[in-house]
Amino acid sequence: MADLTETAPPITAYLGAMDTIARLPVKRLQTPEPEGITRKRFRTIWISDVHLGTKGCNADLLIDFLDHTDSETMYLVGDIIDGWRLKKKFYWPAEHNDIFWRILKRARRGTRIVYIPGNHDEMFRQFTGLNFGGVEIRRAAFHDTADGRRLLVLHGDEFDAVMLAHRWLAFVGDTLYHVMMGLNHWVNKARRALGLPYWSLSKVAKHKVKNAVEFIGRYEEVVAKAAAQRGVDGVVCGHIHTAEFREFTSGERSIEYWNDGDWVEGCNALVEHLDGRMEILNWPDEVAKRQRKLEQGEPSVDTRRAAA
Numbered sequence: 001m002a003d004l005t006e007t008a009p010p011i012t013a014y015l016g017a018m019d020t021i022a023r024l025p026v027k028r029l030q031t032p033e034p035e036g037i038t039r040k041r042f043r044t045i046w047i048s049d050v051h052l053g054t055k056g057c058n059a060d061l062l063i064d065f066l067d068h069t070d071s072e073t074m075y076l077v078g079d080i081i082d083g084w085r086l087k088k089k090f091y092w093p094a095e096h097n098d099i100f101w102r103i104l105k106r107a108r109r110g111t112r113i114v115y116i117p118g119n120h121d122e123m124f125r126q127f128t129g130l131n132f133g134g135v136e137i138r139r140a141a142f143h144d145t146a147d148g149r150r151l152l153v154l155h156g157d158e159f160d161a162v163m164l165a166h167r168w169l170a171f172v173g174d175t176l177y178h179v180m181m182g183l184n185h186w187v188n189k190a191r192r193a194l195g196l197p198y199w200s201l202s203k204v205a206k207h208k209v210k211n212a213v214e215f216i217g218r219y220e221e222v223v224a225k226a227a228a229q230r231g232v233d234g235v236v237c238g239h240i241h242t243a244e245f246r247e248f249t250s251g252e253r254s255i256e257y258w259n260d261g262d263w264v265e266g267c268n269a270l271v272e273h274l275d276g277r278m279e280i281l282n283w284p285d286e287v288a289k290r291q292r293k294l295e296q297g298e299p300s301v302d303t304r305r306a307a308a
């Protein structure tokens with residue numbers, strides 16, 4: 001397993017961008033928090049790979065998720081802010097600010113928030129062990145579930161070196177991926193305008209490419225194996241933007257692999273219910289479910305016509 005005490009690059013590289021974000025007005029929200037919503041309560045929520053600061057980030061869906069949920073603990077499992085992209089081009093729409101503000105407000109409301117920076121927000125890794133606005137910054141964490149399982153929580157880029165054969169893919173992939181995410185953004189903007197549900201371009205592409213599927217499978221195995229060596233019951237990570245649950249065996253033990261997905265294409269969150277049961281939520285599906293319920297609750301088209 002990778003060394004967890006690596007050194008971070010100098011913060012000066014990111015200071016300009018972070019300084020601008022810090023000075024943006026926090027009180028004026030583009031999307032105010034809706035009143036009178038019953039939030040679904042979980043014991044724990046894990047989200048990662050939000051990539052704030054890029055067009056690819058599905059801010060609207062994440063805001064919707066944050067407004068409809070609550071938890072005792074929330075893990076931000078890395079790549080929350082995309083420092084790589086921000087350094088190249090500053091992009092920070094009001095919705096990204098709204099997300100920032102909502103997370104800080106959650107901490108004030110009493111949610112324990114643990115932020116584990118990833119590779120795209122590695123500039124925060126040098127603050128490991130510190131506490132900002134009620135948000136704990138950690139390099140990795142152990143999480144004990146309500147039913148007594150111990151999970152190792154980390155972003156997952158620690159294994160990029162092990163996956164060396166695929167390293168070139170990471171570099172070429174980042175640019176290609178960014179282009180694709182930009183496309184995804186516009187396709188879905190158009191679909192929304194037409195009243196069509198959210199659709200993921202790269203999700204379709206990814207599952208068609210054999211190499212990507214092999215890469216993901218191998219990654220999951222490598223991460224689970226590393227967790228097994230640390231004597232935990234399972235691992236929670238992000239990084240590869242593919243939400244998944246798999247069970248591996250190591251000797252006589254069984255190791256759970258959980259990936260909380262991303263908010264660029266899949267829009268997933270991993271949650272632990274109050275009894276310890278874990279579940280991967282697909283938020284576009286949850287929104288569709290809610291919409292259907294709402295429509296069923298309303299009078300049918302015919303009665304409305306009759307009334308008119």
Ligand SMILES: [Mn+2]
Binds near residue numbers: 078119120157239
């Ligand atoms: Mn990552």
